[in-house]
Amino acid sequence: xxxxxxxxxxxxxxxxxxxxxxxxxxxxxxxxxxxxxxxxxxxxxxxxxxxxxxxxxxxxxxxxxxxxxxxxxxxxxxxxxxxxxxxxxxxxxxxxxxxxxxxxxxxxxxxxxxxxxxxxxxxxxxxxxxxxxxxxxxxxxxxxxxxxxxxxxxxxxxxxxxxxxxxxxxxxxxxxxxxxxxxxxxxxxxxxxxxxxxxxxxxxxxxxxxxxxxxxxxxxxxxxxxxxxxxxxxxxxxxxxxxxxxxxxxxxxxxxxxxxxxxxxxxxxxxxxxxxxxxxxxxxxxxxxxxxxxxxxxxxxxxxxxxxxxxxxxxxxxxxxxxxxxxxxxxxxxxxxxxxxxxxxxxxxxxxxxxxxxxxxxxxxxxxxxxxxxxxxxxxxxxxxxxxxxxxxxxxxxxxxxxxxxxxxxxxxxxxxxxxxxxxxxxxxxxxxxxxxxxxxxxxxxxxxxxxxxxxxxxxxxxxxxxxxxxxxxxxxxxxxxxxxxxxxxxxxxxxxxxxxxxxxxxxxxxxxxxxxxxxxxxxxxxxxxxxxxxxxxxxxxxxxxxxxxxxxxxxxxxxxxxxxxxxxxxxxxxxxxxxxxxxxxxxxxxxxxxxxxxxxxxxxxxxxxxxxxxxxxxxxxxxxxxxxxxxxxxxxxxxxxxxxxxxxxxxxxxxxxxxxxxxxxxxxxxxxxxxxxxxxxxxxxxxxxxxxx
Ligand SMILES: Nc1ncnc2c1ncn2[C@@H]1O[C@H](COP(=O)(O)OP(=O)(O)OP(=O)(O)O)[C@@H](O)[C@H]1O
Numbered sequence: 001x002x003x004x005x006x007x008x009x010x011x012x013x014x015x016x017x018x019x020x021x022x023x024x025x026x027x028x029x030x031x032x033x034x035x036x037x038x039x040x041x042x043x044x045x046x047x048x049x050x051x052x053x054x055x056x057x058x059x060x061x062x063x064x065x066x067x068x069x070x071x072x073x074x075x076x077x078x079x080x081x082x083x084x085x086x087x088x089x090x091x092x093x094x095x096x097x098x099x100x101x102x103x104x105x106x107x108x109x110x111x112x113x114x115x116x117x118x119x120x121x122x123x124x125x126x127x128x129x130x131x132x133x134x135x136x137x138x139x140x141x142x143x144x145x146x147x148x149x150x151x152x153x154x155x156x157x158x159x160x161x162x163x164x165x166x167x168x169x170x171x172x173x174x175x176x177x178x179x180x181x182x183x184x185x186x187x188x189x190x191x192x193x194x195x196x197x198x199x200x201x202x203x204x205x206x207x208x209x210x211x212x213x214x215x216x217x218x219x220x221x222x223x224x225x226x227x228x229x230x231x232x233x234x235x236x237x238x239x240x241x242x243x244x245x246x247x248x249x250x251x252x253x254x255x256x257x258x259x260x261x262x263x264x265x266x267x268x269x270x271x272x273x274x275x276x277x278x279x280x281x282x283x284x285x286x287x288x289x290x291x292x293x294x295x296x297x298x299x300x301x302x303x304x305x306x307x308x309x310x311x312x313x314x315x316x317x318x319x320x321x322x323x324x325x326x327x328x329x330x331x332x333x334x335x336x337x338x339x340x341x342x343x344x345x346x347x348x349x350x351x352x353x354x355x356x357x358x359x360x361x362x363x364x365x366x367x368x369x370x371x372x373x374x375x376x377x378x379x380x381x382x383x384x385x386x387x388x389x390x391x392x393x394x395x396x397x398x399x400x401x402x403x404x405x406x407x408x409x410x411x412x413x414x415x416x417x418x419x420x421x422x423x424x425x426x427x428x429x430x431x432x433x434x435x436x437x438x439x440x441x442x443x444x445x446x447x448x449x450x451x452x453x454x455x456x457x458x459x460x461x462x463x464x465x466x467x468x469x470x471x472x473x474x475x476x477x478x479x480x481x482x483x484x485x486x487x488x489x490x491x492x493x494x495x496x497x498x499x500x501x502x503x504x505x506x507x508x509x510x511x512x513x514x515x516x517x518x519x520x521x522x523x524x525x526x527x528x529x530x531x532x533x534x535x536x537x538x539x540x541x542x543x544x545x546x547x548x549x550x551x552x553x554x555x556x557x558x559x560x561x562x563x564x565x566x567x568x569x570x571x572x573x574x575x576x577x578x579x580x581x582x583x584x585x586x587x588x589x590x591x592x593x594x595x596x597x598x599x600x601x602x603x604x605x606x607x608x609x610x611x612x613x614x615x616x617x618x619x620x621x622x623x624x625x626x627x628x629x630x631x632x633x634x635x636x637x638x639x640x641x642x643x644x645x646x647x648x649x650x651x652x653x654x655x656x657x658x659x660x661x662x663x664x665x666x667x668x669x670x671x672x673x674x675x676x677x678x679x680x681x682x683x684x685x686x687x688x689x690x691x692x693x694x
Contacts, residue, residue, distance in 0.1 A: 014169055017089055018089065018167045020114075021085050035075060038068055042068065085110060089167075090110035091162055091200065092132075092135045092201065093107065093135075093159065096131070098153070107135075111272070111273065112126055128242040131145055133145050140156050159175050183202060187202050188669075191640050194621075195267070198231075207231075211232055211239050218491070218520035218521070220473070222497065222523070224526055224527075225666035227497075227525035227548075228525065230495070232525075233495050234266060234273075238275050248466055250277065253279070253468075255471065256286070257282060258472045258636060260282075263280040283476070289461075295417065296439065298446075303503065304503050305632075318442065318444055319503075319506050323477040324478070328479055331452065331479070335452065339372060345357040345360040348407070352389065352390055367379050367382075372455065373414060376407065416457075423448075468490060468493075469492075470484065470496075472636065475496070475503065476508060481513065481516045492517075494513065499546045499659070500659065500666075504655050527551060528549065528551065533552065535558055535672050536666075539662055539666050542684070555671065556671055562675070564677060569677045570605065574609060588641045588642070589627050590643045595629075595630040598628050599616070602614040614629070615634075632660070634664065641673075643674070643675065644661065647676045650679075657683075
């Protein structure tokens with residue numbers, strides 16, 4: 001029998017479900033209320049009777065309170081999910097008849113599951129449940145899904161999509177196609193807000209395959225700008241947490257994110273999907289943790305700004321040399337050699353005890369699998385424990401200590417900076433290592449030094465991490481990947497776009513990344529969901545290597561506005577700001593090439609344009625409204641409307657500038673305007689006539 005066939009029946013079903021949900025919400029409110037009082041009463045009892053209770057009773061009462069708090073938290077979590085469902089209980093439906101059966105089951109799919117406590121019936125299936133995968137993977141007709149008992153084949157007889165807001169159905173679409181284009185179009189044409197949106201209702205088939213991939217130890221996602229890499233990676237986290245409940249928690253998953261603004265921008269996705277936030281960490285925070293007490297260093301953004309402002313060939317050479325594929329190999333060879341040549345054993349005679357240098361060398365060689373410092377400790381401890389004095393007795397504690405110290409001193413130097421400097425001398429390239437200031441490293445030296453430190457000192461502290469997401473993969477060098485691999489031996493999802501590098505001198509191509517992770521599975525996402533076709537076509541002319549395929553969605557053509565001089569250009573920018581303020585668009589990004597340019601522009605417009613924010617590397621929040629920032633910081637973000645100022649020939653001329661211009665343009669969802677005075681950048685000479693000088 002077909003349930004809820006007509007729209008009227010669907011509306012009645014929705015109304016019925018809404019009253020069930022509201023009733024469940026009312027019940028859970030009452031439960032939370034009574035739990036709250038019970039906890040307060042239990043705490044009051046414990047406090048008032050503290051002198052009469054013996055320790056065992058006190059402990060039992062405390063455990064009881066903890067249990068109640070735990071139950072309370074679970075109830076609050078359930079309430080949060082119910083509240084979400086009351087707003088929009090489901091977005092999809094698949095009716096499925098399994099092979100060999102006649103029963104047709106209707107599965108309504110929502111962001112969370114819902115069943116009543118006293119019933120077996122699932123009114124709503126979680127989008128991550130096995131049966132829900134068919135909604136994303138199949139059209140009407142033959143279909144299958146993977147259940148705990150194995151693959152279940154059958155036929156989808158009906159597939160529908162719904163838009164329900166505040167419990168009211170706005171539309172219902174019969175879809176024979178995989179996620180209907182009409183629904184996707186509606187979603188994509190909406191204006192943005194200050195946080196990333198969840199995409200559960202319109203996940204595409206190729207995205208679903210990534211989200212539900214459970215087998216890859218390393219999964220590399222190369223995706224063009226706006227292809228949903230970050231969204232998909234976060235939905236993947238939610239899926240893995242759902243599938244591995246009990247063995248995987250949000251504390252076991254880390255994301256290496258490019259900056260705090262980006263972390264803030266993506267921070268609500270997991271809570272929206274009913275999961276807790278995961279640990280977010282910048283790659284520099286990891287380096288700072290590893291190099292604590294060793295030295296300070298220039299940040300990646302400072303390096304990018306330095307490169308954007310000047311074209312210093314010696315700086316570029318230093319960066320390129322350290323970012324090459326052979327850098328890890330060079331370091332490995334050097335370390336293997338230094339492990340042996342820095343250790344010069346000699347005969348030891350202390351307090352009448354003698355240890356021959358051959359014996360010392362043997363103990364040192366036996367511990368070869370350990371980092372150098374631990375290797376020395378181990379060899380020294382083994383020798384001190386095994387050696388006997390003249391009477392055949394174990395060494396006294398004092399003698400053993402002296403023996404250990406003498407053995408450890410046989411290693412030339414454990415000072416990381418000394419060893420690192422020696423590396424360049426050994427390579428015959430001492431000029432490639434220069435401090436920025438006293439004890440302040442250039443960014444390109446940070447990860448080679450961390451790599452060296454791991455080999456010398458070892459590392460601890462990341463054992464609880466079971467899955468790492470690495471976003472903006474193109475900005476990391478082979479040495480950075482080598483460090484990440486040694487720190488995190490767990491599964492990894494690595495995502496990025498090799499056309500969006502903010503520093504082409506130290507970026508990694510997909511081929512290079514694959515060399516570092518030869519066993520990794522790689523997927524490519526070519527469809528871009530963020531921008532209109534007009535914006536994508538425009539961006540493609542800036543970077544012709546990009547294989548980006550736009551979704552069929554139209555908007556105004558990007559414009560290039562020219563002024564006679566800078567003040568003319570600033571006046572044009574202010575005019576665009578005024579028209580943005582009158583429009584329905586909610587976010588406007590004014591994206592400059594560098595942070596210095598962004599700051600200068602901000603100073604020029606802040607007094608006459610209200611509500612303009614400057615986003616810099618000290619910011620930790622993404623604001624709705626008008627934001628002035630740099631391409632580097634805007635990476636990963638999106639805006640309804642974008643202005644790219646100063647696109648003159650002087651400002652945008654190198655390969656790095658081209659990459660930064662491409663990033664800036666692909667942040668725009670609906671509207672894009674570029675401004676310049678003087679001569680236009682050569683990267684824009686080829687743009688279509690229709691977009692120029694409007
Ligand atoms: N299946 C989808 N349904 C609806 N919207 C989608 C879908 N996939 C992606 N989007 C939207 O496309 C935009 C880009 O997504 P996201 O930021 O995850 O892409 P990205 O590949 O990480 O982009 P970039 O590399 O350019 O920063 C977002 O607004 C996202 O909501």
